[in-house]
Amino acid sequence: MPSKTIAIDLDDTLNNFSETLARTRFEYDASYGMDEDTFSRHLERLRSGAKDESELLSTQYSFLRYRIHQRCYELSRPTADGVNFMRALRSDGWRIVICTHRDLRRANACTRRWLDDNKIPFDYLFMAWNKIVFCRAWAIEHLVDDDPFNIRFGTTHGVNVYYPLTERNRGIDPSGARGFSQFDEVRRWIER
């Protein structure tokens, strides 16, 4: 049984999800269940990161978001050093938990396919809205994640958080979390 466990996020940590969402040309078709103008308007909102302000759970917008995100999961490219990092973790005997916000009820198959296609090793796949609580509950000491919430609050709750330095999170108070430019830095930190 591995003695070392690490949790790792997918989107914008191991792949270029946001870039894919911003740059991909998504063609309209009737299966979206809305007219083309509505499609374009919703897509623009999705790309701008606008919150879904509806009081309802399932809406036209939530359906479009699911479809577009699903496509981005498939199209996104892995970060090269991220893949190498994951393979090195496997070689070093780490238990690897992929920990994501993705709705795995729908995204399980495409996520597994993407990981397999890119030969990224892992042990378990988990969805968790609060990854700090997840890591605490499962006694996972290390989390690699780009979410500002986890960067700010992970360390104070006993989880060592490592985050890719990106435009989005450059201004965040890391409160003990460590930003990295290359995954090799994380490897050095966690092996200490």
Next chain:
Amino acid sequence: MDRKIALIREYYQGLPKDRAKVETRRHGFAFLEGLLAGGATLEYGELTLTGLLHKYKLSHLSETMMSQLLRWHLSGECNVCLYFDDRANNLLCFNLDNNHKVNNTVVIPEMALAVEVLRDLLEDHGCRPLVLASGRGYHVWCRLDATVENGLIYTFMLRLAAKTVARLHAAGRDPSRIKFNLYPDRRIRDTVSLRLFGSLHAKNRLFSRVLTPAGLVDEEASWALFEEHLCRGTTGAGSFRAACTLLDGQFQGPGTARSFS
């Protein structure tokens, strides 16, 4: 407990038992490895927003592990949710959920009307439903005495759902306030599962009580109605096919829009 397990097994006999979604507050690698010890695979796990409630989608479950899970289901240690067969089923279920982001365990007027309309429509078409409180709404189950191909079941359900929505609309209610999921649905056959009768809802810890036209009944009466539905509530597959043909006529002829109501 053995009697109840036997009832559960018999009622859901047509659903695959080699995969399941398990809802429980138990977690940790030791627990997970115990679940997987008999050769099962974790497709994915989930930590929900409800305390430490976890969900585990498991496949390749052994008969031994499924028996264990059903015992836990009845003792309140976990909830077992099953998936439908990919091709044909002898069960169908309308899952009616309150579609609001907050306060969504309340029975809103749309929900109360929808379940009443749906119950009447099913009975008009020869299917006697068993309606269970599900947490955010109701599960409306029907049993058939033989499996029927999913396409036919789905079309039947979609049409009754459309008629229900039309009735809500005609009554001045907003159908978007509730959400219909239909089981089996080929688009989501491997995506969504349904909690079996006989357990507590993961969030509100309420028993899966049966809703009769007179209201919700208690746990003991719910078990009696569950057994009664198993023994006397099953619809003949031949009658079901005839009801589907009848609906075909209503939805394909002239004046289709009128026939919704």
